[in-house]
Amino acid sequence: MGSDYVNCAEVWIEYTCKHFSKREVNTVLSDVIKHLTPDRAFEDAYPQLQSIIAKVLDQFHDFAVLFSMEKFLPFLDMFQKECVKVEVCKSIMNVFIRQQQELTRDPVILNALMHICKTMHDSVNALTLEDEKRSLAILISGFIRMVSFGRDFEQQLSFYVEARSTFCNLEPVLIQLIHSVNQLAMETKKVMKGNHSRKTAAFVRACAAYCFITIPSLTSIFARLNLYLLSGQTALANQCLSQADAFFKAAISLVVEVPKMINIDGKMRTSEGFLLEFLNNFFSTLLIVPDHPEQGVLYLVRGLLNVIQDYIWEDHSDSKVRIYINVLHLLAAASQETYLYHVEKVDSNDNLYGSDPKFLAEINKLAETLIGQILDHLKTLGKDETLKRQSALALSLFNSILTHGDLQNHKLNQLTINLWNLAQKHGFADTKIMVRTLEHIKRQSKQPSMNHFADLMLRLPLQSRT
Structure with a gap:
């Protein structure tokens, strides 16, 4: 009897969706729940129930209407078997990401999708395959990108705080959240045309704090390095100098931990190329970072050079020396009267030192040391094979x-x-x-x-x- 009923309902739902309003569709869903809840009859009808959901999603692309049907979420609760429930949640999220044109702040949509995304996230365990994790993370990140509270930036940050605690086991989602929070800080700067009030200055510092405490929870070392650098650049752009310093120092102390080999899409590859690219990017940012009044000249550059000096590079590699040659370019740029580029409203060392002879002497001393190291390395390459x-x-x-x-x-x-x-x-x-x-x-x-x-x-x- 139950199977005859659900087979009929599966066909009739399509007719109801096409020709009637959400009220009638809600009535049919309610009737299906009433018939299939006793004795857990729904357990034998998962394929038909999935088909009903698919037909409803085919016709209703307005998620405010869909989630305002009071029986839609209770209908989802009939999917008690976890793997089936996750499949249904994925199909809903796929349709949302495909069909939702505008960014949304509708509480009905947000609460329902937060619940659906949490169901997907909570299904992840030690046995979940990487591909499955990746596809769930793409859907959840897609949802996060569709949420916007307009000019209510504080509400937006609160949403990101809630999302961080809800989706803490999916690394790509945490990375997306850090990018979103940095973007929020830059949006704030844009709205204030670069002139922060006391309130917005405190807000962009709160954004920096969010990133600073989220980055260490990531396992991928290059994700951490690049996000420390990006968050430092964002803090600098918002005139948060002590926060920028903290990000850059964290990145410098992390370089030591970069392993020789890293896993990329399941294959072990040498990390040296990625490290070189990161360091060159980092040095080009350090040109415009002003020196701290209590630290020595170019203290961040020196700190990074010390780490590079101690890092154990691959045998038969000239990477360290290639970095030193690039740092010579940085030192040449740092000794100019006016730097090649600046951050708005941040005084770089060209303004702070004003080509002071002592500052230039320090740069020259550092350049001489680097040239000495490069020449020593060139001597070691005097054998036939090198x-x-x-x-x-x-x-x-x-x-x-x-x-x-x-x-x-x-x-x-x-x-x-x-x-x-x-x-x-x-x-x-x-x-x-x-x-x-x-x-x-x-x-x-x-x-x-x-x-x-x-x-x-x-x-x-x-x-x-x-």
Whole structure:
């Protein structure tokens, strides 16, 4: 009898959805619940019940209407078997993400979807496959992105706080929440046109605090590093200097923990490329971070260099030295009277020190130390099997000094000539590149105040391959 009834209901629901209003659909749902609750008859009718839900979702794309049917959520409660219930929740979320055009703050929709997403999240356990976790996280993140309380930023942050405690076991959702909170801080800055009031300044600090306590709970080390950097950049943009410092210091102390190999989509890969990319990005941010009045010159740059110095790099790798060469570019940029870029309303070191001779002397000292380390490394590459690497690195340092160095300085001038000769010494240099480099020097020498390049050119012989 029960099966005849539910088979009929499955067919009739489509007719009701197409030709009647939500009131009649609600009546049919109510009737199905009444028939199938006694003796848990619903347990034998899951496929038909799933089909009923699918037909209702096909016709009702307005979720405010759907969730205002008082029997819709009780109908979902009949799916007692967890795997079936999760499938139904996923199908509802899929339709919501596909069909919902506008951002929403409707409490009826939010409460219902929060309940549905919580059901999906709570189904995750130690045996859940990574693919399943990923698909659940995509749906929940999609929901989070669709929620907007307009200009009520405090309410928005409260929603993100609730979502963090509700979805704490799905890492991609936590990452999405950190991005959303940083975006909220930037929205606040935009609304205030960069001039924070006491209230909005406290609010963006609350956003920074949210990120600062959420990031350590992530397991992926590169997610943590990149989010510390991004949150630090966001704090800096909002003139929260002590918060930005805290993010950057946290990132510096985390670099030590980067493992040699990381898991990417199930395969073990070397982490060095990712670390290099992160460090270069980090150094370019550190150019505009003002020094702390109680710390030394470029204290964050020095802190990061100390960590890089102690990090155990792969054998047969020149990564550390390539970073040092990039830091020379940073130091050249840091010694300019006016920096290449700034953060609005934040005084960088160009304004703080105003090209003070002591500041410039500190930069020069640091640059000399780095060049010394690079040259020591070049010496270790003098064996047959590493001569090609030696040639490439010597040319790289040559180009850096050519672009960023003061070649009227005799010592530096002599160093560039030595590097040029070293790059060609064993026949590993690419003649085309060397010729193009000489052409570039020749062009530069024609500019006013660059005639010393003409002298330099005469001292850079081009060795033939023979």
